[in-house]
Amino acid sequence: MTEDQQRAEFADLLRANQGRLYGFIHALVRNLDDADDLFQQSAVILWNKFAGYDRNRSFFSWACGVARFEIANFLRARGRKKLYLSDDLNLLLIEAADEMPGDEMEDRREALGGCVEKLRESDRQLVHECYRNEEDVNQVAERLGRSSHSVYNSLRRIRQSLFECIERTLATQARPRLGT
Template identity: 35%
Template sequence: MAWAGEADSERVRVFGELLAECHRDLFGFIYSMVQHHSDAEDVYQQVALVLWRKFDDFELGTNFAAWATKVAHLTARDFIRSRRRNAVAFSDEVLEAIASTYNPGKSWRSDDTSDALSTCLGKLPAKDRKLVEQCYSPGRDYGRIAQQHGRSVGAIYQAISRVRKSLYYCVKRTLAQEAY
């Protein structure tokens, strides 16, 4: 929409209202991709800046949440790619699966997701559950974890990637069953 002739304060107000309406869902979507609260906050801020810079391109009356989600998906993907060398991260395939199942019109229920994840973690074999706990604990050291398991760091990355994919599909199935 062209904002020429309209007060900048009206533009700010409209943008703020649209962003506020989808804030919770958008943040939840970003968090589901980056898996760390502080990273999700950083990415959310980047997304908000991109949305503001490109707000003149947004057509009022269309789906702001869907537009914001697409920007968030691309921004989170770039964020993850930039950090992939230093940490375990979802593959592009898993990120695409998360993005494709996200519905910006549907309310984000983090409690349901957390409950499903807890259930799925409980179903993991003990060795996989221990690996998840080690890889997601504060101050984790993948070299030390690999040494404890008698494996290479690359093997640990592959193992945790396999477990995360398994958890992702388990949570997805669990939430789908609860929807009926």
């Protein structure tokens, strides 16, 4: 295989898995900027190690294995200001994500756009307020003259309803549905 072919294969695999991989990283660090950095670092390392990748193995699970170490190093350097899940559990979560059909994450992301549009205007605005700059919910609550408790409750309700809307959308597309 020429290096060009390898590069093309790597790019295809990474593209096919980018949504899940990014999602995995973000689920662990819960910050977009950190997730972006870690995705970049991981992608570079994956490419460097790609020659050793066993094509019988799931690319996603291999990639997550690499990302896991990057995340662990990163968190150690950060001094663990936030609370994070244990590494053992991360392995189980990789497994759970790996079981997802390849493009389910993308289908979900696409369905989300439609579901956000179906939200009530006030709910959509609240989502924008709270998710825009990863702003502290307490600050948003203060600006809106609400208690942060009540804003958190609203966000939980909205996320839950978006989740159900996505499930419905996927069901109508005859995708495998998550049992609840």
